[in-house]
Amino acid sequence: MRRRASLLVLLAALGLPGAALARCEGVVPGQRPQNADRDFVGESLDDIVERGWIEFAVYEGLPPYSWEEGGEPKGLDIGIGRIIAEALGVEPRFRFVSSGENLEADLRFNVWQGLPMGAGENVVANVMLHVPYDSNFACRVEQVVFTGQAYQEQVAIAYRKDAYPENPPTPAYFRFDLVAVENDTIADFYLASFAGGQMNANIRRFASIEGAVEAVNRGEIGAAMGPRAQLEAAAGEGVAVATPPLPGLAMHKWTVGLAVHHAHRDLGYAVDDAVAAALADGRIAALFQEAGLSFTPPER
Structure with a gap:
């Protein structure tokens, strides 16, 4: 993985x-490992x-x-x-x-x-x-x-346009809707802690961001969250990528x-x-x- x-x-x-x-x-500079070569x-x-x-x-x-x-x-x-x-x-x-x-x-x-x-x-x-x-x-x-x-680069959300025909989803949507992420990534940690953990039950974790977006492409899940370029590269027909506000995420880009x-x-x-x-x-x-x-x- x-x-x-x-x-x-x-x-x-x-x-x-x-x-x-x-x-x-x-x-404070990090401590240099012992026995490390410091030569040219x-x-x-x-x-x-x-x-x-x-x-x-x-x-x-x-x-x-x-x-x-x-x-x-x-x-x-x-x-x-x-x-x-x-x-x-x-x-x-x-x-x-x-x-x-x-x-x-x-x-x-x-x-x-x-x-x-x-x-x-x-x-x-x-x-x-x-x-x-x-x-x-x-x-x-x-x-x-x-x-x-x-x-x-920045964190974004890929979503099925037929699932969200009017507006792209924001993190608050995932209190009720399923969302796919790559396991143990910033998107995973952010959503798991967002709103006091209210959306934990709706997070679906995958071994890669490509796998997460493929689930969206197949219509199994309505949205996926991760780095924008990776989402765009994996997005199929009928899937768009948006960069909505991400409350509480200091380093979103x-x-x-x-x-x-x-x-x-x-x-x-x-x-x-x-x-x-x-x-x-x-x-x-x-x-x-x-x-x-x-x-x-x-x-x-």
Whole structure:
């Protein structure tokens, strides 16, 4: 089962209302794991250009962002990786990785340290894609540079138009109507706690967001809740996607970018320039348009 909850729930926690602070003020960096290699890790920008290729870590089985079909990488994040590689004048290569216990573990294993001893090839990728940006989190994780903000994602609701012909459903509808979610995700936790747990009996949990939306496509359930792009990609005929207000959910939208090792800030600047140029000339928006998905520019 693919788990995305650790990433999104972390963002939701970071987004809880609180006193306004200057960036990194009062944020204590995370403790570095013992016996971790603190030397120069990975390749510099010059090394990458000289050898002629750059490696991106991307999440496996995560349409419409990244997946393999017939051995060929596909998805929005794959397209962004190719845009970056073209700007650097090198070949893009993609390493598909599974999501770990939380976002910090994903960054540790794929960006700044590598897998634990005995767990396979102990090397890091040059760049990790599909990394959500949060200022407080960036202050806590000093080993990583968060950059290349490329698009914005948000929680949405897919619904059958024949079940809700007048207006899209809001969370309050699910006190009486069934709703599908991916198990252990921010949508699941949000609905389970909404209105004092009044809608728990109406939540139907699936192993993936695709499975949840398929139940809506078949007419078994009237609506599903999750990330907008995933809902739009899986929605069938007669199913629409809306972004209604989500009371009580502080982090209902987030910016998605990438991560590089803190020692390679020159690489970070180069990939950020590539993303900024692709935003300015519409190439990233075109990736979404070609996939039939809504595009929201990032907050950079």
